[in-house]
Amino acid sequence: MASAARVDLDGNPIKPITMCMIGAGGFIGSHLCEKLMSETPHKVLAVDVYNDKIKHLLEPASLPWADRIQFHRINIKNDSRLEGLIKMADLTINLAAICTPADYNTRPLDTIYSNFIDALPVVKYCSENNKRLIHFSTCEVYGKTVGSFLPKESPLRLDPAYYVLKEDESPCIFGPIEKQRWSYACAKQLIERLVYAEGAENGLEFTIVRPFNWIGPRMDFIPGIDGPSEGVPRVLACFSNNLLRREPLKLVDGGQSQRTFVYIKDAIEAVLLMIENPARANGHIFNVGNPNNEVTVRQLAEMMTKVYSKVSAEAPLEVPTIDVSSKEFYGVGYDDSDKRIPDMTIINRQLGWNPKTSLWDLLESTLTYQHRTYAEAIKQATSKPVASS
Ligand SMILES: NC(=O)c1ccc[n+]([C@@H]2O[C@H](COP(=O)([O-])OP(=O)(O)OC[C@H]3O[C@@H](n4cnc5c(N)ncnc54)[C@H](O)[C@@H]3O)[C@@H](O)[C@H]2O)c1
Numbered sequence: 001m002a003s004a005a006r007v008d009l010d011g012n013p014i015k016p017i018t019m020c021m022i023g024a025g026g027f028i029g030s031h032l033c034e035k036l037m038s039e040t041p042h043k044v045l046a047v048d049v050y051n052d053k054i055k056h057l058l059e060p061a062s063l064p065w066a067d068r069i070q071f072h073r074i075n076i077k078n079d080s081r082l083e084g085l086i087k088m089a090d091l092t093i094n095l096a097a098i099c100t101p102a103d104y105n106t107r108p109l110d111t112i113y114s115n116f117i118d119a120l121p122v123v124k125y126c127s128e129n130n131k132r133l134i135h136f137s138t139c140e141v142y143g144k145t146v147g148s149f150l151p152k153e154s155p156l157r158l159d160p161a162y163y164v165l166k167e168d169e170s171p172c173i174f175g176p177i178e179k180q181r182w183s184y185a186c187a188k189q190l191i192e193r194l195v196y197a198e199g200a201e202n203g204l205e206f207t208i209v210r211p212f213n214w215i216g217p218r219m220d221f222i223p224g225i226d227g228p229s230e231g232v233p234r235v236l237a238c239f240s241n242n243l244l245r246r247e248p249l250k251l252v253d254g255g256q257s258q259r260t261f262v263y264i265k266d267a268i269e270a271v272l273l274m275i276e277n278p279a280r281a282n283g284h285i286f287n288v289g290n291p292n293n294e295v296t297v298r299q300l301a302e303m304m305t306k307v308y309s310k311v312s313a314e315a316p317l318e319v320p321t322i323d324v325s326s327k328e329f330y331g332v333g334y335d336d337s338d339k340r341i342p343d344m345t346i347i348n349r350q351l352g353w354n355p356k357t358s359l360w361d362l363l364e365s366t367l368t369y370q371h372r373t374y375a376e377a378i379k380q381a382t383s384k385p386v387a388s389s
């Protein structure tokens with residue numbers, strides 16, 4: 001019996017499409033490929049310099065979706081095959097970026113080139129060939145909240161008008177140029193403006209996604225295990241690494257900054273809605289986050305410590321956290337976003353999407369994955385070699 005036809009939000013049948021996914025081998029790309037292969041009939045031309053995180057979708061050739069995913073090992077900085085792939089596809093999704101804060105102030109040139117210059121040909125090829133583009137930007141384009149500039153005791157700080165981030169109203173507030181942290185946000189903002197202008201002047205069909213701290217399995221790397229020993233990944237992987245090694249979690253500048261975390265699987269549902277509902281998604285910028293999952297970084301550390309103790313059955317450390325200065329941790333030129341709560345009006349209205357997973361639940365499934373994937377490797381890496389007799 002044929003399975004029921006899949007329909008979009010307006011009840012129209014969804015036609016299978018081919019998409020060129022740039023950065024498909026990364027954290028978000030790997031989850032999006034997984035979803036597209038297991039739940040849809042669409043085809044993916046997966047472009048990246050690495051494929052470790054999607055190997056399980058590419059091999060063996062007997063996988064049921066083997067004829068729907070093709071990996072192209074391409075560095076988009078310098079490869080003429082990119083335009084051909086964009087032409088072959090109905091839709092391009094651009095995820096490629098340097099997007100770890102430890103790089104923004106220490107490798108600002110690479111950060112600006114990756115997030116702006118390298119994205120230019122992608123936008124140009126889509127515009128010239130009349131191809132739809134879903135471009136991944138970031139919540140960092142909002143920078144700091146208006147409220148952060150009010151006096152500490154001001155009652156206005158409690159008014160959501162001063163901190164909730166709205167796509168069509170909130171300003172983008174970055175620090176001075178010498179705070180090179182903002183190199184990433186500024187490059188992302190300029191590429192957003194370029195995509196938007198291509199839409200306005202040349203009719204490019206685009207959607208811009210602003211992820212608010214998506215987290216889950218396969219995010220970044222564990223230093224010394226599947227990434228460089230001295231590398232500094234994003235906070236989920238930093239804290240996972242500390243927990244796995246039974247070291248205190250490092251709180252940068254006291255861990256006072258606030259974040260809202262959304263489970264990667266919830267967020268991927270939103271991206272699939274954008275892919276399959278172009279009439280509702282084109283021309284829009286979407287915040288994608290979970291406003292109900294707000295914590296300070298200190299609270300995140302405390303919660304991760306409790307959850308990890310539960311999933312690993314190990315007692316928590318007596319001193320679970322230590323404070324470090326941002327200069328010591330990230331180097332000169334670091335700065336931070338104080339608070340990030342996404343307004344959900346536009347994504348709710350256009351796509352009817354809402355996140356489902358609580359912070360506790362998403363940490364439980366993610367830390368279960370981290371423990372299963374890395375605990376043994378860490379044990380082996382840290383155990384002393386047996387002295388030969
Ligand atoms: N994860 C989040 O919470 C988050 C938040 C805000 C914005 N974003 C944005 O979403 C996108 C994806 O993020 P992610 O978390 O999956 O990051 P990621 O680093 O895991 O994935 C990015 C992928 O792009 C690839 N890539 C980078 N430069 C490339 C190049 N020149 N040629 C080919 N491939 C290249 C990398 O190899 C990597 O696999 C990025 O644009 C990022 O800025 C993510």
Ligand SMILES: O=c1ccn([C@@H]2O[C@H](COP(=O)(O)OP(=O)(O)O[C@H]3OC[C@@H](O)[C@H](O)[C@H]3O)[C@@H](O)[C@H]2O)c(=O)[nH]1
Pocket residue numbers: 099100101137138139140211212213233234235236238239250251252253255257259297336337
């Ligand atoms: O070990 C650590 C790591 C990080 N932190 C803090 O934890 C907070 C979150 O850090 P993350 O590494 O997740 O990065 P941020 O949330 O600042 O930025 C991220 O946001 C959106 C995306 O565009 C990028 O993925 C990244 O820039 C920051 O305040 C950081 O200073 C620690 O206190 N300790």
